[in-house]
Amino acid sequence: MSLTPQEHAFLEKKIGRKPSPVELQIVAAEWSEHCSYKSSKKHLKLLPREGSRVISGPGYDSGVLDVGDGYVVTVHIESHNHPSAVEPYGGAATGVGGVIRDILSVGTRPIAILDGLRFGDIEKDPHARWLFKNAVRGIADYGNCLGIPTIGGEIEFDKCFTNYALVDVAAIGFGKKEKLIKNRADKDDFVVLIGGSTGRDGIGGSQFASDKLESENRSAVQIPDPFIEKLVIEAILEARDQHCIKAMKDLGGGGLSCAISEIADALSVGIEMDVARIHKREASMSPTELMVSESQERMLVITDRQKLPILKKICEKFRVPYSVIGKVKEDRMMQVRVETNTIANLPSSVITNAPLLDRPASKPKYLKKIEEIKKPNTPNDLTGTLLQMLTNPNIASKIWVYGQYDHEVGIRTVVKPGYDASVLRLDNGKFLSVKIDGNSKQCYINPRQGAIGCFEEACRNVVCTGATPIGMVDHLQFGNPEDPEIFWTFKESLEGISEFAKYLEIPCVGGKVSFYNETDNGPIKPTPLIGVLGLIDKKPLLTQKIANNNMLVIVGETKDELGGSEYYEYIHDIIGGTSPIVDMKSAKLNQQIILELINQGLVNSAHDCSKGGLAVAVSELCITNDMGCVVSIDKIPGQKLKPDEILFSESHSRYLLVIDPKNSDKIKSLLKQKNVSYAFIGKFSGSNIIFRNKTKTIANLRVDKARDKWLNSLESLVTHG
Amino acid sequence: MKVAVVVFPGSNCDRDMHHVLSDVFKLKTELVWHTDEFPKNIDAIVLPGGFSYGDRLRAGVIAAHSPVISEIKKMAEKGMPILGVCNGFQILVEAGLLPGALLKNTSLTFMCKWTEIIVKNNKTPFTNKLKLNQRIPIAIANGEGRYYADKETLRSLKKNNQIVFTYGEEVNGASLDIAGICNKQGNVVGMMPHPERSAESIINPKNSKPASLIFESLLNTLGVVQ
Numbered sequence: 001m002s003l004t005p006q007e008h009a010f011l012e013k014k015i016g017r018k019p020s021p022v023e024l025q026i027v028a029a030e031w032s033e034h035c036s037y038k039s040s041k042k043h044l045k046l047l048p049r050e051g052s053r054v055i056s057g058p059g060y061d062s063g064v065l066d067v068g069d070g071y072v073v074t075v076h077i078e079s080h081n082h083p084s085a086v087e088p089y090g091g092a093a094t095g096v097g098g099v100i101r102d103i104l105s106v107g108t109r110p111i112a113i114l115d116g117l118r119f120g121d122i123e124k125d126p127h128a129r130w131l132f133k134n135a136v137r138g139i140a141d142y143g144n145c146l147g148i149p150t151i152g153g154e155i156e157f158d159k160c161f162t163n164y165a166l167v168d169v170a171a172i173g174f175g176k177k178e179k180l181i182k183n184r185a186d187k188d189d190f191v192v193l194i195g196g197s198t199g200r201d202g203i204g205g206s207q208f209a210s211d212k213l214e215s216e217n218r219s220a221v222q223i224p225d226p227f228i229e230k231l232v233i234e235a236i237l238e239a240r241d242q243h244c245i246k247a248m249k250d251l252g253g254g255g256l257s258c259a260i261s262e263i264a265d266a267l268s269v270g271i272e273m274d275v276a277r278i279h280k281r282e283a284s285m286s287p288t289e290l291m292v293s294e295s296q297e298r299m300l301v302i303t304d305r306q307k308l309p310i311l312k313k314i315c316e317k318f319r320v321p322y323s324v325i326g327k328v329k330e331d332r333m334m335q336v337r338v339e340t341n342t343i344a345n346l347p348s349s350v351i352t353n354a355p356l357l358d359r360p361a362s363k364p365k366y367l368k369k370i371e372e373i374k375k376p377n378t379p380n381d382l383t384g385t386l387l388q389m390l391t392n393p394n395i396a397s398k399i400w401v402y403g404q405y406d407h408e409v410g411i412r413t414v415v416k417p418g419y420d421a422s423v424l425r426l427d428n429g430k431f432l433s434v435k436i437d438g439n440s441k442q443c444y445i446n447p448r449q450g451a452i453g454c455f456e457e458a459c460r461n462v463v464c465t466g467a468t469p470i471g472m473v474d475h476l477q478f479g480n481p482e483d484p485e486i487f488w489t490f491k492e493s494l495e496g497i498s499e500f501a502k503y504l505e506i507p508c509v510g511g512k513v514s515f516y517n518e519t520d521n522g523p524i525k526p527t528p529l530i531g532v533l534g535l536i537d538k539k540p541l542l543t544q545k546i547a548n549n550n551m552l553v554i555v556g557e558t559k560d561e562l563g564g565s566e567y568y569e570y571i572h573d574i575i576g577g578t579s580p581i582v583d584m585k586s587a588k589l590n591q592q593i594i595l596e597l598i599n600q601g602l603v604n605s606a607h608d609c610s611k612g613g614l615a616v617a618v619s620e621l622c623i624t625n626d627m628g629c630v631v632s633i634d635k636i637p638g639q640k641l642k643p644d645e646i647l648f649s650e651s652h653s654r655y656l657l658v659i660d661p662k663n664s665d666k667i668k669s670l671l672k673q674k675n676v677s678y679a680f681i682g683k684f685s686g687s688n689i690i691f692r693n694k695t696k697t698i699a700n701l702r703v704d705k706a707r708d709k710w711l712n713s714l715e716s717l718v719t720h721g
Numbered sequence: 722m723k724v725a726v727v728v729f730p731g732s733n734c735d736r737d738m739h740h741v742l743s744d745v746f747k748l749k750t751e752l753v754w755h756t757d758e759f760p761k762n763i764d765a766i767v768l769p770g771g772f773s774y775g776d777r778l779r780a781g782v783i784a785a786h787s788p789v790i791s792e793i794k795k796m797a798e799k800g801m802p803i804l805g806v807c808n809g810f811q812i813l814v815e816a817g818l819l820p821g822a823l824l825k826n827t828s829l830t831f832m833c834k835w836t837e838i839i840v841k842n843n844k845t846p847f848t849n850k851l852k853l854n855q856r857i858p859i860a861i862a863n864g865e866g867r868y869y870a871d872k873e874t875l876r877s878l879k880k881n882n883q884i885v886f887t888y889g890e891e892v893n894g895a896s897l898d899i900a901g902i903c904n905k906q907g908n909v910v911g912m913m914p915h916p917e918r919s920a921e922s923i924i925n926p927k928n929s930k931p932a933s934l935i936f937e938s939l940l941n942t943l944g945v946v947q
Contacts, residue, residue, distance in 0.1 A: 140830075141831075145731070145733075145776070146733065227772065227775025230731055231730055231731075317756075403833060403834055404830050404833070406831070409733060409737065409862065409918075410737065411924055412924075416926065425923060425924070
């Protein structure tokens with residue numbers, strides 16, 4: 001893929017001449033959808049970026065949040081979808097590597113990884129299973145070797161991802177505020193390329209990712225080497241400590257073309273570089289190949305004459321290859337030479353500012369069609385239905401996945417994977433709670449509310465650990481933006497996310513847009529992914545073992561919102577209906593009240609009610625505590641619903657609380673006082689999960705049986721399926 | 722009293738070990754880069770976990786041939802307490818300081834989980850504050866953690882009381898469920914599980930006291946009065 005005729009004309013007009021072949025490739029890489037955000041940029045302004053904790057710097061590739069006492073937390077999210085769909089092991093591994101370097105590039109140590117994975121129907125599709133297994137192995141091998149814990153994530157299977165994969169990786173960094181890279185450069189400073197050698201892998205990767213996946217373009221996929229990445233991390237952090245880094249950028253999509261032009265533009269300087277000086281994997285590479293190669297594990301550092309020898313010494317200590325490829329100049333031009341011969345000389349602002357597009361948007365026709373559905377009959381055997389739900393790969397425990405990830409290294413992981421959100425301890429005595437959430441099924445039915453729902457769910461998850469949300473990142477994944485119906489879903493999702501972020505005053509500190517997620521089978525369902533970071537000042541809510549006679553409380557309303565639910569789709573094969581809608585006022589109120597109850601020490605554990613609804617959430621509490629529970633569904637606040645709808649509705653803003661009976665009066669009075677919808681719905685005891693409607697038992701499942709299905713079904717599917 | 726934590730390219734539990742030794746157990750601890758001159762006044766050595774040299778060729782084998790190992794061997798002969806954890810254990814085995822080998826887990830995957838190990842030798846510098854058969858809740862995280870030795874070696878391990886820890890459950894197919902061993906003299910100990918991830922109550926979901934006794938044993942050995 002290269003420039004469109006219009007872009008070609010725009011470029012010629014801007015520079016007043018015909019571009020050279022190398023210039024054309026440099027610009028094509030940077031003007032790809034992947035690097036330039038040309039379809040989305042105008043709309044991304046909607047997101048609120050400011051907040052009292054937000055620190056922004058020129059050219060920062062990660063969001064930076066002040067967590068007090070001189071410390072910052074950094075965060076970034078990216079996807080590696082096209083490469084992972086072709087070569088899942090390498091694609092997923094290099095996805096981890098790329099986002100880690102964004103965290104490193106602001107001068108913070110990466111301390112955690114989260115991943116969101118999406119594949120086709122793994123129960124029926126062996127190719128989806130192959131993609132899944134190998135993507136997990138790729139993430140595990142890369143993250144484990146780096147010694148950065150993979151502490152959480154989420155996984156979804158849906159037919160819309162057939163022959164495709166969404167691999168999203170979020171990374172968290174931590175460091176001292178004073179050590180953040182200032183990102184400035186002066187004339188005659190040196191431009192140093194540090195890390196792995198530049199090879200013929202990942203050639204044209206950003207353009208490859210900016211088109212429909214049609215062929216298996218293997219040369220566009222990068223090759224992972226976590227060992228080099230580990231050495232690069234340590235070398236860069238040592239160079240940071242020794243003040244050798246004036247400015248820094250990681251090499252990602254578009255390779256050197258993008259890194260050089262973007263850093264020059266961000267710092268308002270020019271850069272001249274010589275491709276002959278680049279350390280290469282293959283001798284015969286052409287200048288264009290060198291400029292657009294997306295070989296991994298490379299960082300670009302700007303340092304001054306005085307510090308260059310120290311930087312070199314540090315690289316030599318870690319045996320990290322480097323080359324001094326150029327110098328900073330004042331004229332704001334990006335000049336590329338082969339020794340003395342100039343092969344490209346363009347204003348960096350031209351390269352980094354692709355002509356933006358106003359894509360047309362129109363409401364998809366399918367939305368009308370799927371609104372009306374025939375509601376399914378309530379199954380006779382709801383016990384069997386519940387067991388089936390717990391076996392559903394979208395709901396079953398993901399222990400097979402996170403058991404392969406080192407989630408303990410770094411000794412910060414206080415709340416481990418498998419709970420609502422993961423919690424890390426920070427060096428200032430505070431705790432960071434993190435969660436990412438997505439839900440393509442609900443976003444397909446209602447792109448706006450689905451996106452808000454993912455956001456609210458991520459908030460609920462961190463709130464359940466006792467954390468107050470302080471920032472969010474979004475990753476917006478859609479099909480071809482040139483299709484007005486797809487572009488409409490993008491705009492709707494973005495508007496929803498922006499509206500909710502403003503309402504809750506949670507700043508967006510980073511994100512990414514990924515279009516062209518489609519194969520010959522068509523586009524994926526809209527899949528925005530939201531990551532939320534929460535801060536805990538004192539102590540996280542560490543889930544306490546449920547004791548006999550503990551009580552179960554539900555906060556929030558259960559509504560007729562089963563569109564896009566696991567119950568409709570997995571059990572009844574119905575795509576459509578009304579999907580959950582977030583009532584912003586109750587979302588905010590419920591968050592506040594849950595945090596207040598937790599902070600007052602009144603709650604033994606809190607659990608978010610989401611995928612699979614109430615029945616699954618209660619089962620998870622019972623399974624992880626090896627304790628039965630009797631739940632009266634007739635008491636549940638909300639609309640009048642059929643029993644199966646009460647059990648499996650995925651209405652938002654709902655929380656389950658496990659409490660000691662001695663605290664019940666206090667909790668009741670607080671909930672009443674705040675005018676929150678709630679009910680005391682159950683009691684823990686025995687060894688069965690029992691749901692009652694008045695006097696009638698509607699489901700009765702043994703905890704050990706439930707556990708066996710929930711815990712083992714994913715592994716047995718992957719290893720024997 | 723001073724402990725050296727040796728850092729190889731790719732070590733990644735070095736900072737965790739340093740934190741636990743120095744911040745939790747208040748031992749003077751120094752991170753020693755593998756090519757730096759070995760500090761003189763050292764009283765104990767720890768080889769931390771990680772992926773030295775990216776586990777290339779075989780876990781631990783390249784680090785085992787680095788120059789710093791000959792220094793460590795000299796110290797081992799002098800009876801200095803030396804602990805290898807996870808990749809550190811693999812290095813000690815590859816260096817010939819401990820017998821046997823560490824193979825791929827029977828699951829064929831990396832595994833990260835909490836388990837329990839049982840103390841089988843409480844005479845070593847790292848176990849002398851523990852009781853025999855005491856159970857230690859501890860984190861494991863490895864891909865090549867299955868201890869293997871031939872029958873003869875296993876017999877001599879038993880005979881010489883060199884089995885230090887065994888797993889309390891079937892974990893990875895290790896011979897005799899071995900989780901950690903020592904040399905004949907008992908001063909060099911290698912273990913796959915991570916005591917440094919298990920000795921603080923905030924990150925140990927079960928009970929951090931038993932794992933902290935591994936470090937208190939070292940303090941006891943070094944004669945540090947707490």
